[in-house]
Amino acid sequence: MPKVVSKKFNQRTEKKKEEKTANSASASSAASRAFGPLFNKDLGQHILKNPLVAQGIVDKAYLKPTDTVLEIGPGTGNLTVKILEKCKKVVAVEMDPRLAAELTKRVHGTPDQRRLEIMIGDFMKTTLPYFDVCISNTPYQISSVLVFKLLEHRPIFRTSVLMFQREFALRLVAKPGDSLYCRLSVNVQLYAKVEHIMKVGKNNFRPPPQVESSVVRLEPKNPPPPVDFKEWDGLMRILFVRKNKTLSASFKTDTVMEMLETNYKTFCATHDRMIEDPLDMKAKVQGVLTNAGLAEERAAKMDQDDFLKLLTAFNEEGIHFC
Template sequence: MPKITTQQLRRNTQASAASASVRPTTIGAPYAAAQRSGRAPAGGSSSSTTTDGSRHFGPMFNKSLGQHILINPLVSQGIVDKAGLKQTDTVLEVGPGTGNLTVKILEQAKKVIACEADARLAAELTKRVQGGPFQHKLEILHGDVMKRELPFFDVCISNTPYQISSPLTFKLVFHRPIFRCAVLMFQREFALRLVARPGDSLYGRLSVNCQLYAKVTHVLKVSKNSFKPPPNVESSVVKIEPLNPPPPVDFDEWDGLVRIAFSRKHKTLAANFKTTATLQMLEENYRTFCAASGAMVEDGFQIKERVLGVLDQLEYGEARASKLDVHDFLKLLSAFHDAGIHFC
């Protein structure tokens, strides 16, 4: 047998150790690396539980889904308190994440339907309640909440992904049957636009459209440090209480009127309605309406005179959209319809 020097033995041993450490790349590799570096992986049993009962989740967050996990237990409890939950309530939760808010809702509600787009987070939430006293009360819907029909619910609670703030708000407002309330987390500026009143700097089309169908109140300010990872903006919680019954208004007609009025919200309504594009659109709609209803367009008909006549009749010609409330716009819409003028 050939002799092996100490130096050769050392080299062979190092080579064997190196080859033994080589493993096929698997989906779990990044999570194992996270554990070795002292960071919690992004799912399953490797998330850490703090002394306050909340779970921190990381390291990988899907930025396209707007994932910011609420880790402040006082904020979570405040949201649940503002919802005024009853033991008979079914709660729809949008974006439950790792369940820091979910577990507080489960303590007070009959059932929680949690809609989560990220399969990793849905699995984490399932494991969190598995075998516990609330397991039978939780139902998880995996998928995009904007692409599915919402189930029946009494209350909606959401730490809302900010990129779906507006579409989710109106999906809820138009949901039937009417629910009792929704308590939603939004970017601070968006929340303030929802609750803005005539004369406020953020008052606009969003404010009017939402307030047509619901009572909206600001209930809680939330610091960016209440999330992991912290977002770039401050947040607020608003409470939306749909009007029951809702006003009998065609939303497309309503939004068409409001869109024109707020095209330049500090200009007079007369100035906004006198633009060439607006008058052409309204005249086309008027002629279409007459044709559909079997009416004749009057000789010498002038759409500009008809529109300004309506504004003068209500003494709104010099009014500005930024100063008008929902009732003012309802009066305008009714008067325009009486004059045969439509917005869609």
């Protein structure tokens, strides 16, 4: 008889455990529906949850009441609502329709509703409207292309405040001689003043990313320098393959010489210019470097003026990089 009672007791206990587990799973599922599915790791979605950081980002944008602000990746709107307090209008570009729906609900029925325009789609494929300021908690996988799309935008905007992975941000602001100084640093700084303004720890996001973040302010130069960017970048590609080598050494590789000789012949042909016979391209290039006083310089320690001087010297000799 005691054994039967024990068996029934165990059955009731197991049943209660199953019910408790089911209830827990149901609660977990509800929580997941409320928070989890909104975040798509494939899209690099990490929602900024710290209101103090969000407010700091908005403050550093120095918004005016007449400004139209472009926000890239607004998520659930933690930054958006703070931006709306300071400006005339926000145009938010969001790739994920679910997050766009959440943002729409958040402002529905409020005075902010008519001052917020949501564009659903891929930022990189979107034709951007006019804006004065850009603010973004940027999906890190599009950081580089995002920066250059902004710099190419016309009319030129006043400023942008952008969140990036820490190392990418430090590359943007790196100066000659810094370990992170690279082609990216030089190319962006050609067209904009870049300033590191804030470090942001990973725990300020939901879900937390695997890397630390930083916020930079980018102010485009207006007017931009009269430089052919493809030509400029072609030169930077050569110089920063081995940024600690002398320029003389960087220009001695066969691949570089072949490319420059082809470009030189094309330039001469299209400008009705005689080509030397015989053509000694290596001697011609080394002559440019020597005459410019840069043959023994290293890209790692050269500044914008040095690069502009070098590009001009090459172009004057008919040597081009694109």
